Amino acid sequence: MPKKKTENFEALCRRLEEIVQRLEDEQLPLEESIKLFTEGVTLASKARARLEEGEKTVQKLIRTIDQKFTLEELES
């Protein structure tokens, strides 16, 4: 199993939506709303950073002798 990015973009966006929805629909106490707001801003900037990452190099999937998988740079 390869190392997955700890902040899955989809998860970031879903949580952000959830936060905005809660703030818009629920009557939250002020402190709670500030906490959520802060979290929301953090999520938005993390997501933004992900989107602005540069182009990645293409890799090749290789199966090794012991039936494990590894990635190799692809020269095209």
Next chain:
Amino acid sequence: MNFTIYTVTELTRQVKDLIEEGFPQLWVEGEISNFVHHGSGHMYFSLKDEGAVLRAVFFRQYNSRLLFRPENGMQVLARGTLSVYEPSGQYQLVVSELRPSGIGALQIAFEQLKARLAAEGFFDEERKRPLPSFPEVVGVVTSPTGAAVRDIISVISRRCPPTEIVLCPVRVQGEGAAEEIAEGIRAFGLWGGADVLIVGRGGGSLEDLWAFNEEVVARAIYHSPVPVISAVGHQTDFTIADFVADLRAPTPSAAAEYAVPEAAELVLSLEDMLLRLIGVQRSILDTGVQRIDELERDISVKRLTLRLEQHQQDRRALVDRLKRATVSRLEAAKLDWARLRESLDALNPAAVLGRGFSIVRTPEGEVVSNSDQVSVGREVEVILSRGGLECRVETVHPEKKIKTIADLDDGVHRPRS
């Protein structure tokens, strides 16, 4: 007359040689009938047309490569050689290759496999999975050379640079290609690092695309834990892989567009979301500030009322104190007045007179307090507590007087002079 008398074996042998040499490898067209697929794997059938019937045998080692299932009534093209089976005196066609005539073996195979897999539920809409809205890694199963892989890489890099691309290079046509493609799909499933797969190749003929019609590829896609987008050939080409895949794309470029979102658009919708977030928080804060203002006003009014009440209370207390002070002053004043009167009374000459003293006045009205003031024979007036006397001085005693406390003092402190 000379007759050659053959034995059956000799004759049959000669017929066999004649037939087998006279008819080397040939193609025969006819309709299949009496088809039997024996348990041994060998196929036995007859080829017939309106005029004749030809027995045929299709041995297992040849028929295993069949792309379709022969059925009675099918028009076929059979390639093979004639042979005579001496023990039964039968000649037959030993088939090495069989093709449907007319439509084409591939086409028939395609239809047959499609029907079979459809029946097994491979194409059901319900089992098709939704694609991830933002794949972190796209797995690609295709040829490492050719336009397909270049198009896919270029589209993904442009549309969504953060997404990683992992290629499992395979042959996409020819012997063994189907197995390689299936293996690639399975490898991605085992590796687990890809969020979506693109499986496909560029355009070509039905034979070129054939690998994607093979059952092994269909099964690999069906069992893939990762959603699969198929992209085989051109717009109008539909392969079995396309039917089994979770999504079919008309071209490899289209597949890449389906696979990843446009990052630029996502940035805009993120900004939108951020605006909503700020907006809603601002209105929450505004509402909060409003409430605080209201509460403050509330508090001010309350405070004012409280102070007012306090004032009133203080005032009442003061008034009470004033009242009480006034009363006691009045009492004190009364007391003072009473004492004063008493003192005054004591000093009142009338009281003094009451005690037995008298006032001696000259006729001129001068009060006599000293014996020097009068001489013998003078007339004086004596005023008593009640009444008065008119007297004449008979004798004057200059030294006689009543002792006072001062005199007593004098007697003690001063030396006798």
